[in-house]
Amino acid sequence: EAQVTQNPRYLITVTGKKLTVTCSQNMNHEYMSWYRQDPGLGLRQIYYSMNVEVTDKGDVPEGYKVSRKEKRNFPLILESPSPNQTSLYFCASNGRDEQFFGPGTRLTVL
Amino acid sequence: AQSVTQPDIHITVSEGASLELRCNYSYGATPYLFWYVQSPGQGLQLLLKYFSGDTLVQGIKGFEAEFKRSQSSFNLRKPSVHWSDAAEYFCAVGGINKLVFGAGTILRVKS
Numbered sequence: 001e002a003q004v005t006q007n008p009r010y011l012i013t014v015t016g017k018k019l020t021v022t023c024s025q026n027m028n029h030e031y032m033s034w035y036r037q038d039p040g041l042g043l044r045q046i047y048y049s050m051n052v053e054v055t056d057k058g059d060v061p062e063g064y065k066v067s068r069k070e071k072r073n074f075p076l077i078l079e080s081p082s083p084n085q086t087s088l089y090f091c092a093s094n095g096r097d098e099q100f101f102g103p104g105t106r107l108t109v110l
Numbered sequence: 111a112q113s114v115t116q117p118d119i120h121i122t123v124s125e126g127a128s129l130e131l132r133c134n135y136s137y138g139a140t141p142y143l144f145w146y147v148q149s150p151g152q153g154l155q156l157l158l159k160y161f162s163g164d165t166l167v168q169g170i171k172g173f174e175a176e177f178k179r180s181q182s183s184f185n186l187r188k189p190s191v192h193w194s195d196a197a198e199y200f201c202a203v204g205g206i207n208k209l210v211f212g213a214g215t216i217l218r219v220k221s
Contacts, residue, residue, distance in 0.1 A: 031207050040119075042200055042211035043154075050207060058208065090154065092209075097142070097161060099209060101154040 002027045004093045004102035012108045013081055021076045021105050023091030031094035032074040033058070034066065036087040037104075043090065049074055081109040112137050114201050116212035123191050124220050131186040131215050133201030143184040144202040144209065145175055154200070160184065171195070193219045 004025045013019055025032065033048040035058075045058030049068040063085055065077040078085060086109050091102040113136045123129050135141060145157040158169025165177040175186045184201060196219045202209040 033208065035209075035211075040213050042114075042213045043202075043209070044211070045208050048207050094207065098156060098159065101146075103153045 002100065004091055004100050006089075006091050006102040006105050008105060009103060010106050012110065014110050015082055016080050018077070018079050019081060019107075020078075021089060021091075021107070023074045023076065023102060024072050025074075025091075025093035025100070026072065027093055027095065027100065028071065029093045029095055029100075030071070032068070033092040033094060033099070034064070034074070034076050035090045035092065036060065036085075037090060038087050046076070046089075078107075081107075083109050085109050112203060112210045114203050114210055114212035116199075116201055116215050118215045119213070120216045120218065122218040122220060125193050126190050129186075129188045129191045129195070129217070131199050131201075131217070133184045133186065133212060134182050135184065135201070135203045136182065137203050141203045142205055143175075143177060144204075145169065145173070145184075145186050146200045146202060147171075147197045148200065148214075149197045157186070157199075191217075191219055193221060195219055 007022045030051045034046040035043040037043045044060045046064050047066040049055045089105045092099040115134045143160040146154040157173050158167050160167045160177045167175050173188050198214045198216050200214050201212045
C-alpha cells in the first residue's frame, strides 16, 4: 500500500528543545515536501526536496531545517522550537500528478 | 505570485441540498488545480484534480469541479450533500514541487 508515514503524531515540547519529525514514503518518489497548517491560513510549504541531497526553501522556512540523505526519508528538524511553531505539520510525497500527504503531526511548543 | 482565494470561511447546507464551494486562483502559467478534503483530526484526501482537457472534472464521493479560465475559478460542486460530507475543504494550485493552498472552507451539514 502506497503511504506516507510521520512520527510522532502528537508532540508537546518546550521552547528551545531540539526535535525531529520523521517522514517516510514507500512510493520511490523523488519530490517530497513539508507543510504547516494554521487556522485561516491553509497549508503553507516549509521546505521541499527534489531528490537526495537536494532541498530548497518553501514559503515559510524560518526556524526549520530538513535533510534528505535517503530517497524515502525527509525529516523536519526544529533546532530551537518557539511557541509560534505550534502547528499541524504535514509531510507530502509528490507523485507525477498528485501529492500524497502523511497523517499529520500536531506540535505544541510551550 | 501564486495565490488561492476561498471566499467562504464557513458554509452551512441542509442534508440533501446542493453545494458549491468557490475557489479563485492567481497563477502565472496553466495551472494544475486540486481540491482536498480534511475531516476533523484527519489528514488530507484528494477529491479531484485538473491538469488539462475537459473543464468539468469528476472526483470521488460524488464531487465535481469546473475549471473556468476566464474567471480564474475552480469551483467544487455536489448535487446532494450527505452528513458525512461535513469537513474542511481546500482548493490548491501548483505543480510537482509545490502546492499553494487556499485558507479552506468549513462545511457544516444540518439535518
